[in-house]
Amino acid sequence: MSEPTIAMFICRNARAALTSADGTEMPLAGVQVIELPCSGRVDEVMVLRALRQGAWAAIVVACLDGNCRNLTGNYQARKRVDEVRSLLLQLGLGPDRVKMFSVASNQRAVLAEAVRKVMDEARERGPIRILEGDR
Amino acid sequence: MIIAERKDLKQITEMLEGRKRVLVAGCRSCVSICHAGGEKEVAIMAEALRLKAEREGREMEVSEVAVERQCEKEWVRGIERQVAAGDIVLSMACVEKCGGCGDCVLHLTGGVCPIARCAKSLLNGPCGGSQDGRCEVDRETPCGWEQIYQSLGRLGRLDLLEVNIPPRSWLPSRSGGPRRTVRPSVAKGAEERAAEVRR
Amino acid sequence: MRSGSNLERVLESGRFAVTAEIGPPRSASSEAVRRKARLLKGSADAFNLTDNQTAIVRLSSMASSVACLQEGVEPVMQMTCRDRNRIAMQADLLGACSLGIRNVLCISGDHQTFGNQKEAKNVWDIDPIQQLMVFRQMRDLGQTWGGDGLEERPQVLLGAAANPFADPFELRVVRLAKKVNAGADFIQTQAIFDLDRFERFMGMVRERGLDRRTHIIAGVIPLRSANAARYMKAKVAGMRVPDEIVDRMSRATDPKKEGARICVETIDRLRAMEGVHGVHIMAIGWEEIVPEIVRECGLDHRP
Ligand code: SF4
Ligand code: SF4
Numbered sequence: 001m002s003e004p005t006i007a008m009f010i011c012r013n014a015r016a017a018l019t020s021a022d023g024t025e026m027p028l029a030g031v032q033v034i035e036l037p038c039s040g041r042v043d044e045v046m047v048l049r050a051l052r053q054g055a056w057a058a059i060v061v062a063c064l065d066g067n068c069r070n071l072t073g074n075y076q077a078r079k080r081v082d083e084v085r086s087l088l089l090q091l092g093l094g095p096d097r098v099k100m101f102s103v104a105s106n107q108r109a110v111l112a113e114a115v116r117k118v119m120d121e122a123r124e125r126g127p128i129r130i131l132e133g134d135r
Numbered sequence: 136m137i138i139a140e141r142k143d144l145k146q147i148t149e150m151l152e153g154r155k156r157v158l159v160a161g162c163r164s165c166v167s168i169c170h171a172g173g174e175k176e177v178a179i180m181a182e183a184l185r186l187k188a189e190r191e192g193r194e195m196e197v198s199e200v201a202v203e204r205q206c207e208k209e210w211v212r213g214i215e216r217q218v219a220a221g222d223i224v225l226s227m228a229c230v231e232k233c234g235g236c237g238d239c240v241l242h243l244t245g246g247v248c249p250i251a252r253c254a255k256s257l258l259n260g261p262c263g264g265s266q267d268g269r270c271e272v273d274r275e276t277p278c279g280w281e282q283i284y285q286s287l288g289r290l291g292r293l294d295l296l297e298v299n300i301p302p303r304s305w306l307p308s309r310s311g312g313p314r315r316t317v318r319p320s321v322a323k324g325a326e327e328r329a330a331e332v333r334r
Numbered sequence: 335m336r337s338g339s340n341l342e343r344v345l346e347s348g349r350f351a352v353t354a355e356i357g358p359p360r361s362a363s364s365e366a367v368r369r370k371a372r373l374l375k376g377s378a379d380a381f382n383l384t385d386n387q388t389a390i391v392r393l394s395s396m397a398s399s400v401a402c403l404q405e406g407v408e409p410v411m412q413m414t415c416r417d418r419n420r421i422a423m424q425a426d427l428l429g430a431c432s433l434g435i436r437n438v439l440c441i442s443g444d445h446q447t448f449g450n451q452k453e454a455k456n457v458w459d460i461d462p463i464q465q466l467m468v469f470r471q472m473r474d475l476g477q478t479w480g481g482d483g484l485e486e487r488p489q490v491l492l493g494a495a496a497n498p499f500a501d502p503f504e505l506r507v508v509r510l511a512k513k514v515n516a517g518a519d520f521i522q523t524q525a526i527f528d529l530d531r532f533e534r535f536m537g538m539v540r541e542r543g544l545d546r547r548t549h550i551i552a553g554v555i556p557l558r559s560a561n562a563a564r565y566m567k568a569k570v571a572g573m574r575v576p577d578e579i580v581d582r583m584s585r586a587t588d589p590k591k592e593g594a595r596i597c598v599e600t601i602d603r604l605r606a607m608e609g610v611h612g613v614h615i616m617a618i619g620w621e622e623i624v625p626e627i628v629r630e631c632g633l634d635h636r637p
Pocket of ligand 1: 214232233234235236237238239240241248249251
């Protein structure tokens, strides 16, 4: 089976977590990074489209609670992620194909670990199929 | 009062079964304000339908449109061509004569609401009092079920009248308490409110 | 046997059934019902007790039915969807069966604006077709609509109404089919004056084979005066009275006699129609004519 691809929607501020102190970028094979000015910019359409265009999973990366530079962007992102998951469930697709992570800009290891997990899971489950949502 | 809520997508996809060209039509007025059928919601719906169709390996062309006001003929005329090009229109707009029952059956009744337009809110009408297209209650009032019959006739779906509609749920109607906002993702949550106060 | 009722026995035996209507009084006493029951005993197989007909408050159809039982005649309890939600309906069905009532007619009921308490709030939680579905589930599966098991199932014959004279005509037989599918064991029709239209209706009924899946009991009303005929023609929604009937009534020197004669002639023609399994005589406020009509038709000597 081919290697998984996942879509990562990440806010400009959290993006720093992808780069280590010495300036090296985290290896991101198979990850399509979509940078947003703020995680609050993410919406249902974007995530659904990424899945339709072939991503095996999508993750939204935002700042930690209380740390959003725009105050509430990360909270808004969380609600939209919840909504997408509910839509996927209604469509008969697996809602856990979409996840959200909150990281501080220096939590590189945390983010790397999260990405690895999503990748592993996607590899295990393969491309999205209908009815995996179990209804 | 306008209340709008999107049906469960499962129900919607069932309604669209076998259709190849779907036009998702939103409305920029009331349903847009309550986040149920504006441009944004149309985009989400269209994207969700495409995703499902593609995953199922079905061919389905989904186009999107939002009309200024679907309840006015002048505005709707502007999308006539798009409507003609599709084989079904999924309207996300509200209905002028709607009883607010919360579990819409318009897809079974040719777009005419039996809750609001039938004096007895029958789901398996018309009753024995319907005569000359008028309701038994008053000869001035058109019989809602006669209109449903006419409309289904025009749509070539008189077969729908042969099917018994079982007792419905009134849970989402007024006895279900105040309505929640449709797209939870647009309602302000507690944490957002708290964050704003902190500022 | 679904109910063990007399009406069911007659219908199943293939004999031509006779039912008649008894209107309950505006009274806390059931004496008027008892009097009519005694008067009509032997003239019909079962008697319909109307349920706040035309939305006017009267002795309840359940109490009236029990009065009939006590007088030794079999009731058909009418139950409208106007006044009860599904919870009350199911409770009333159980209550009726516990009291010995074995026939129930499921109807939508006249709109409250026909009565003298127009400001009342109606119910119509479910419609008559759904009412049949609910009751059939209780009887055949021993379950309430909510799914709870019943210790004792209601033994009941389920009836419904049909009006071949309402519009759209093509839909009348469709709706009848829906009622049969929902569980109607017998059907009582609106009063028939326009025999030609009824004949056409029956043709469509037979075409769909519905006469073999349910028992159709054709409704008749004996007219008392030309005015009554005119009133029904002009004012009663879903009723058709041909001009020739109105003419006959206005020409008659003894309108009552003429009305009874028209009724007897109508019944004779109905009996000759394939698929009609009985007649339902609605002599509202003129119940005493029923034995005479039945005798004239040679339908007396009910078992
Ligand atoms: S069925 Fe009628 S009352 Fe119910 S939502 Fe649809 S239009 Fe409104
Ligand atoms: S006549 Fe038509 S609108 Fe009036 S109560 Fe009957 S079915 Fe409903």
